[in-house]
Amino acid sequence: MTYCLAIRLDAGLVLASDSRTSAGVDDLNIYSKMHRFDTAGDRVIALLSSGNLATTQAVIKRIERDLGDASADTNLDQLAHLDEVARYVGEISAQIQNDFSGQAEQNAGLMQAFFILAGQIRGEAHDAFLIYPQGNYIAVSRNKPFLQIGETKYGKPILDRIIDAGISLERAGRCAIISMDASMRSNLSVGPPIELLIYRADSFEVERRCRFDQDDAYLQSLSRAWADGLDRLFLELPRFPWEA
Amino acid sequence: MTYCLAIRLDAGLVLASDSRTSAGVDDLNIYSKMHRFDTAGDRVIALLSSGNLATTQAVIKRIERDLGDASADTNLDQLAHLDEVARYVGEISAQIQNDFSGQAEQNAGLMQAFFILAGQIRGEAHDAFLIYPQGNYIAVSRNKPFLQIGETKYGKPILDRIIDAGISLERAGRCAIISMDASMRSNLSVGPPIELLIYRADSFEVERRCRFDQDDAYLQSLSRAWADGLDRLFLELPRFPWEA
Incomplete structure (x- = not known):
């Protein structure tokens, strides 16, 4: 399993990812799921990945190879708009899943990323x-300015409460780590190290x-501050009407 | 969707359930999912239900009918052990699902409860x-002394942090409501009214x-106290090393 999230604030972007991969409980490993591309000076681009590790690695390799290949149809540095980049990544991902699935339709789900x-x-x-496995994609909304992939549910309640487009990058960064921490406690297949990336808009x-x-x-x-704070908060909650 | 949970403490039991049923977003309704049986004075028995509403209603009806039917093989009042009651409920549930599914195997999943x-x-x-749809069942563990059914994930992190077999019924009751509140915020198909039952052991x-x-x-x-408390707690969290 995996847990990755991205938050789009007025002030910029906050990205977080765990690093545990599991091909079964007897085959746990550590891989970074946060990929940054040393692209042209006019852009900053990062990708978070979840799903089949072979697929995600092949997608990243292909993106990197296209960057260094003058004969490639296009690459991350040439596309003028971020949604075109989403389309480019989605097309590569869908094609690689299709290549690996071969003739067997039942393999298609296994290759998803x-x-x-x-x-x-x-x-x-x-x-x-x-970006969905089929290659299509959605932009983050302003009302709920975060996106999650992987084991998304355990970490969502705290995002729902705290994240608002107007908060600071640092507050969102702490919230991302708390969200990650909740996911790691509730699902052993989400694990450290946690990676965090903070990008200030227009920088x-x-x-x-x-x-x-x-x-x-x-x-x-x-x-520890979060756990102790929750304990204290619990002590201060209003008592039931029948309690002394 | 549905969210129900039961907590077994040294001091007794805490049960909570939401009341929203949905057969599609255009068919929302309110049904209690907490069922108590006015059984013999030597026992207190409650059932929480999730899944197919027709199945759960048929199971509850059958249990009630058996209680008033002298010719029934057995009923809730006659069984000597709680795990036998679990087996009895599981058998009824599996049989009703089987009856409704008919010949069509693809219906089986739809009838699950x-x-x-x-x-x-x-x-x-x-x-x-x-109690699983197949009729088999597991007891709650002492290490993780709570059970959940339905939309279980959003409400689990706070249970993981707060619930311990040694805490008071009231503290666990507040935690159950907070867990329910988190689930209602993150999944619109979990909804009020919230029902809460507190049972003191040996009473x-x-x-x-x-x-x-x-x-x-x-x-x-x-x-409100929880939301405000989380906001305050967030302000007090340790700053990143690079923050002033």
């Missing part, structure tokens, strides 16, 4: 897209990219 | 069981049974 594309190309606003460079291992001092202090 | 059975029969400890009578409508003053005060 989901992506979140987030970034900014000069001349337009920063944005984020969720055209990544402001922060961090990797928090399980024993990272900040991650632990945040997790 | 899940139950949580919770209560106490004199001579043994209070307990809770999750052989239900201590509290409440029904909280959306505009219930206590439910609103709890929900």
Whole structure:
């Protein structure tokens, strides 16, 4: 399993991903699911991936190869709009799933991959897209300005409460980590290290990219402050009417 | 959708359920999913139900009919152990699903129902069981002393953090409502009224049974205190190392 999320704020973008892959409980591994491309100076582009690891790796490789290949039809640096990049990634993903599935329709589900594309190309606003296995995609909404892929449910309630397009990048970053922490506690197949990327709108460079291992001092202090705070909050909740 | 949960504490049992049923977004309704049986004085038995509404209603009717039918093979009052009651309910449920599915195997999944059975029969400890559509069942564990059916994921993180067998019935009751509140916010097909049942071990009578409508003053005060508390807690979280 996997858990990745992207938040689009007025102030910029916050991306987070876990790093656990599992091909069965006896085959756990650590792979980064956050991919950044050293693209032209007029753009910052990152991809988060979930689903079949062979598919996601093949998609990333293909994107990288196209960047260095003058004979490629197009590449990440040449597309003028972020939604065109979403389409480009979606087409590659759908094609690779199709290649691997071969003749067997029942394989198609196994090869599926989901992506979140987030970034900014000069001349337009920063944005984020969720790319489905079929290659189609949706943009994040302003009302619910976050996208999730993988094990999305455990971490959603805190996003629903805290995330608003107007909050600061740092507040959203803390919320992303708390959302990740909740998912890791409730589903053992979501695991550290947690990666976090913060992009300030119109800066055209990544402001922060961090990797928090399980024993990272900040991650632990945040997790403990949150757990202790919830305990305290619970003590202060209004008593039932019949309680003394 | 549905969300029901049962918590087994050293001090007793806490049960909670939502009341929304949906046969499509244009066919929402309110039905109680918490069923209590006015059984013999030596036992308290409650059932929470999720899944196909026709199946769950037929199961409840059959249990009630058996109670008043001297010719029935057995009934809720005659069984000596709570796990036998789980088996009895499971057999009825599996049989009704089978009856309704008819010859068509593809109907079987549509008819599925899940139950949580919770209560106490004199001579043994209070307990809770999750009954699967196939009729088999599991008891709640001591390490993770709660069971959930329906839309279980959104409400699980707060249970994972707060619920411990040693806490008070009231604290667990508040946690159950918060868990329900999180599920209602994240999934519109979980909805009020919320029902809550509190049973103190060895009392052989239900201590509290409440029904909280959306505009219930206590439910609103709890929900607001929780939301405000989370906002405050977020402000107090440790800042990233690079923040001033």
